Amino acid sequence: MSCCHHYALAEGGDAIFAVDVSAITFGPGCLAEAGDHARSLGLKRVALFTDRRLAGLEHVAIVQASLREAGVDFAVYAEVEVEPSDASFLAAAQFAREGGFDGYVSVGGGSVIDTAKAANLYASYPAELATYVNAPLGAGQAVPGPLKPHIACPTTSGTGAECTGIAIFDWVARGVKTGIVSKRLRPTLALIDPTTTYTLPKTVVAASGFDVLSHALESYTALPHTRRARAERPSLRPMSQGANPWSDFGCEKALQLTGRYLERAVRDASDREARDGMMWAATLAGIAFGNAGVHLPHGMAYAVAGGVRDYHAPDYPHDHAMVPHGISVVVNAPAVFRFTADACPERHLEAAGWLGADTAGAGLADAGEIVAKRLISLMQTCAIPNGVGGVGYHEGDVATLTDGAWAQQRLIKNAPKPVGEQQLADLFRAAMNYW
Numbered sequence: 001m002s003c004c005h006h007y008a009l010a011e012g013g014d015a016i017f018a019v020d021v022s023a024i025t026f027g028p029g030c031l032a033e034a035g036d037h038a039r040s041l042g043l044k045r046v047a048l049f050t051d052r053r054l055a056g057l058e059h060v061a062i063v064q065a066s067l068r069e070a071g072v073d074f075a076v077y078a079e080v081e082v083e084p085s086d087a088s089f090l091a092a093a094q095f096a097r098e099g100g101f102d103g104y105v106s107v108g109g110g111s112v113i114d115t116a117k118a119a120n121l122y123a124s125y126p127a128e129l130a131t132y133v134n135a136p137l138g139a140g141q142a143v144p145g146p147l148k149p150h151i152a153c154p155t156t157s158g159t160g161a162e163c164t165g166i167a168i169f170d171w172v173a174r175g176v177k178t179g180i181v182s183k184r185l186r187p188t189l190a191l192i193d194p195t196t197t198y199t200l201p202k203t204v205v206a207a208s209g210f211d212v213l214s215h216a217l218e219s220y221t222a223l224p225h226t227r228r229a230r231a232e233r234p235s236l237r238p239m240s241q242g243a244n245p246w247s248d249f250g251c252e253k254a255l256q257l258t259g260r261y262l263e264r265a266v267r268d269a270s271d272r273e274a275r276d277g278m279m280w281a282a283t284l285a286g287i288a289f290g291n292a293g294v295h296l297p298h299g300m301a302y303a304v305a306g307g308v309r310d311y312h313a314p315d316y317p318h319d320h321a322m323v324p325h326g327i328s329v330v331v332n333a334p335a336v337f338r339f340t341a342d343a344c345p346e347r348h349l350e351a352a353g354w355l356g357a358d359t360a361g362a363g364l365a366d367a368g369e370i371v372a373k374r375l376i377s378l379m380q381t382c383a384i385p386n387g388v389g390g391v392g393y394h395e396g397d398v399a400t401l402t403d404g405a406w407a408q409q410r411l412i413k414n415a416p417k418p419v420g421e422q423q424l425a426d427l428f429r430a431a432m433n434y435w
């Protein structure tokens with residue numbers, strides 16, 4: 001542990017933390033093992049979730065061949081939307097309900113994996129969409145019981161969705177991104193094959209890489225579990241339980257790997273060491289944030305992504321305006337970490353060092369500036385837009401952005417210090433431009 005008092009127990013805090021992870025199989029070529037894993041889970045007929053672009057590509061073909069070889073029947077659902085919505089979640093759930101499946105395999109990015117989680121949930125325990133959605137936007141009801149087995153195969157090194165019990169969607173009628181959070185949603189097995197990232201274009205590697213970075217940095221600096229109010233009974237202990245000694249492991253290694261490999265992975269698609277390294281970083285950061293929870297950069301990102309007007313990122317589908325998830329997160333990050341540094345400056349300084357900043361001779365009062373400068377430098381070399389203003393927002397949008405982010409109380413409360421609405425507005429102002 002980085003500083004001996006970080007996990008000192010506060011009055012009413014939770015002295016206990018839990019470790020919940022998906023089983024993980026990692027390595028080049030492991031997609032071809034999908035069928036054997038499905039069979040050993042006892043599956044006879046699975047729903048194979050992917051998106052239209054991926055459906056015609058090699059990764060899905062490898063999984064299909066492997067399922068066939070193992071004698072596991074399947075039906076493909078390729079209608080997953082990139083950045084799924086309430087409507088696309090419901091359409092997927094209908095497919096799942098009608099197909100008579102005993103399990104799920106998802107091949108894709110976070111959108112595909114999250115859609116498979118939601119389909120599994122609403123097919124297993126049919127309900128109105130709002131039933132299991134986070135309060136206060138939804139009813140926040142607990143998932144009633146276990147879901148069917150789900151083998152998640154990520155094809156980007158970013159979201160960590162294969163290791164988490166979180167499913168994020170765009171609730172179009174409400175104009176916000178929100179999600180469903182439950183340990184029950186966590187995939188049974190994450191099958192992580194880094195060769196899937198070898199053909200990804202630059203901007204996709206950059207956006208997903210900054211998502212990894214922010215998962216690790218937010219989890220490492222989240223409110224310690226010992227300062228979060230203890231739940232009434234153990235089964236109500238939240239999955240986003242705050243920073244803890246287990247998530248710290250994953251954060252440290254993920255930040256070191258990101259510092260070493262992010263720029264290389266973006267710059268050169270043939271640098272397999274770097275792309276494999278980012279995939280492993282994504283896995284470790286996913287495990288960490290699945291147990292600790294993220295905070296302000298992600299809370300603010302939901303508003304940034306949800307209110308997009310006309311931003312189109314290179315290398316992403318151009319049929320509708322969209323801020324890719326990792327970009328919507330990292331544009332907030334330098335402003336946030338300047339603000340949170342005084343809550344746990346040692347951790348901000350350590351993280352900056354792991355990311356490659358020169359921290360020699362730095363004092364605790366410098367922590368926020370050092371971590372922010374390192375983030376800004378990485379953003380610049382990876383051609384990330386210049387702050388919230390860089391994806392099309394201006395000063396007049398601050399009130400709307402603040403409203404959208406304020407609704408994400410699960411994340412706001414996981415910040416290492418209290419945040420009011422006025423401070424959130426100030427953070428959006430500070431995040432508008434960095435250079």
Ligand SMILES: [Fe+2]
Binds near residue numbers: 159215298325
């Ligand atoms: Fe994320």
